[in-house]
Each structure stands twice: as C-alpha cells, then as structure tokens.
Amino acid sequence: MKVRVQLFAAAKELLGQDSVTVEVREPATLGDVRVAVEAAAPALARTIAHSLWALGAQYATEETPVTGECEVALIPPVSGG
Amino acid sequence: MKVRVQLFAAAKELLGQDSVTVEVREPATLGDVRVAVEAAAPALARTIAHSLWALGAQYATEETPVTGECEVALIPPVSGG
Amino acid sequence: MIQLTEHTIETERLLERVRNRAAGAVVLFLGTTREVTAGRQTVSLHYEAYREMAEKHLAELEADARRRWALLECEIIHRLGEVPPAEASVAIAVSSPHRAEAFAAGQWLIDSLKRDVPIWKREQWADGNREWVHPGLAEAPTPSCNVDEAVGEITSER
C-alpha cells in the first residue's frame, strides 16, 4: 500500500516538498514506514533519527499499525513558543 | 517632646482621625512612643499588638531612637495586591 | 517604574512599555477584585496606602528584582480608591531574555508586595458591611457594623 508522510520545517526544506509517499507491505507499522522513508529519501536520515512520528495527528510509537488511510507525519524537534 | 503618629486603615477608622499626637520624654525610642499611644488611645491596643512601626517611611524596630522631627507611622497588617 | 494611581490600570500601555527587542518573554500579573470571597459578595474593594512609604518600598522591590534577575523592564502599578469586580488593583509587568526570569521575578514581586508594602484594602460587602482587611488580626470582639454607603467612618476587623 502507499503511505503519504507529511513533512515540516527542515525536513520539508531538505526535500523541497511537503510530503513523501512510500510503498509498504501490509500489515505495516510506523517503523516500516520509517524504513521506507529512509530508503526513499536518504537526505532525511539525520533528521529522522531525531524526530518523532504522528499518526492521525497524534504522537505514536513505531510499533503502531498503519493503514493506507492514515495521516502520517514526521515531527522533527519542535521549537514553537 | 511631641510625636505625631500617622494612622491608616482600621486604626484610622477606630480613632476617627488620621493621626494621634503623644508626648514622650527625650531621649525616646519607638517603644516609648508605642506605650504613649496605647495610653492615649486604648481602643488601638489590639491593632497595635499586631502592627509594625515605620520611622521616616521605613519599617523600624521599637529600639529605634525617635526625635520630634521624625515621621512616625503605625502599620497594621498590610493587604494590598 | 513604579506607580500609585487612582485610575484604571491601562494594561495595553503597560505592555507597550515592557516590550523590548532584547526580550524573549513578558509576564504580566493582574490582581483583580473577586466578587465572591468565602461565600460573601463583594461590591468593590477600596485601597488606601501610606503613599510615601509605599512608593519608596515599591521602588526598592523593583531595584531588588532587577538585581536578582536579568530583567529588561519592570513595572509595578497599584491602584488606590475603589476597584470594582474584575478590575485590576495591581499590575506587575516584567520582560527578560528568557521566560524563567520573567515568571520568577513576577511571582516574587507580587508575593513581596502583598507581604510588605503599606497598602490596605477594605471590603465593601453586598450586605452593607465594610471591613478593613488586616491578615493575622484575630476576629473582632465586636460584631461588624452595618453602615450606609455614604458613611464609612466605622469599620470592623477581620
């Protein structure tokens, strides 16, 4: 299945696009998505190492199952406020 | 010498006046002034027991010497803010 | 800057004065008149100060706060006279490069002000009673006097 991962801040600028879509085999977890993104966009490796993941607009662990309808996002270290 | 003691809040209202002037023998301390005020205005006894004193617009102990030119004030427990 | 005033505290102008290009944080504290205290309804609070001493003491608090924390601006305003519900009797505004100092200084300033500065408030209760607030003074041995709004010479203690 295809999973679209939203990108923000430095991750978005590193890739020059606000999302990256990867192919993962079902059943998949956020960890599988991570591996696929690292393969598709090696430039993001360092950022990913320091980032969290969100599923359905909430922080989620890499064990969390992912379906094709899920809203997935890479959350680099935040700096609001 | 005569010493004028400024009164505020409940102390002022209890006496119906914003100061009380007492006679003390020189050399005098704030403690002597206190004794003289208690004698002149027995209605203030309870308030005085819970109050501080100010000399020249600063908190001062009862051992502090007082002269006739001093600005003396009775400071009941404060409640600003 | 410190100020005692008989007028409404203008918070927008106060915030303008503490804004600073070197600041990362601004903390504003407002002490406001609470309508209900321990189940009793307050019509307004009336504040009185020993002005000369209060101004001196507030200026010392500002100087102390500036010594203790890296503040860029520090303003303390206390209103005197009548203060109706929801209006501010006191405003403390500080700015600093980082937020920890601004919060710490703001809390310390209001705590110190309430503990030490010679300002007093009188509750005007909805039932017609008035009383000066003198924390620590034991309950008055005489009952509080019911007075007309127009009078106001007589009071009771807490």
Added chain:
Amino acid sequence: MIQLTEHTIETERLLERVRNRAAGAVVLFLGTTREVTAGRQTVSLHYEAYREMAEKHLAELEADARRRWALLECEIIHRLGEVPPAEASVAIAVSSPHRAEAFAAGQWLIDSLKRDVPIWKREQWADGNREWVHPGLAEAPTPSCNVDEAVGEITSER
C-alpha cells in the same frame, strides 16, 4: 480557547476575555521575538505548524490545565508566519481565584507547548542566513547556506 493565527496577537482583547468576576488573579505570558540570540542579530522569526495536530494538542493542554488547576479562563494563542522583533509569537492568559494557580498553570502551559506542540520556528538572521530551529539536532554537517530573502527553499540545521 486555543487559536493559531497569522495576525498580530491582540493582547487587550485577550485580557478582556480572561477577566472574570470570580478571578483574583490573571497571568499573561507573551513569548516575543528576541533581536539578538548568542550574539547574532535576528531580523524576524517565521513560524510553521502542523496545524491539525497543533490545534488538537493545544486543546488538550488547555483541558489538562483546567483539570490540574482551578482556572476560570484559559487562552492559548500561537502566531504563525513572520513575527518581527518585540512582537509576540505566543500568548497564554489564565485567570483563577488565587494567584498561585494562575502562575503555575501559565508556566506549565508554556513549558508543555514548547516541549510538545508541533510548531517550528525558522530564524531569519541579519547576515542573510536562515535556519530552522530543531533543538537536539546536532550541528549541521554542511555549513548554512546564504540565501536571498526571496528564495528560502534551502535551509540549514542548528
């Protein structure tokens, strides 16, 4: 109430909304753009959010704060886009019967927001450099790129 906005944060209206007849205390925190950070001059900060998640998270912070402290009102506003020096990128305003809760909730809210809410800032330095701020990401292995103000696709990391 929580809000993400592209516009200047109107502090006076914010204070009006948190004023409350049952409140004895109001605490307002403003996070403002600091012109100089570690000796470098900032022209402005640019804020970006994962809007849907940030709004959800801010609403949860408000709900948590209301559970933890006896708050009467609680407002969190974060500005997005460009924020010039001395202007506020974030405003947190709370009111409560007593001041301890207002200070504690205000500090907890800004600490939690800065730690968890998916909002990012990009420094626009006076020397022409831009960089996204990602605390904990080690120094970029490549030097930061000097870009025109008009470009802005390329960035470096802290």
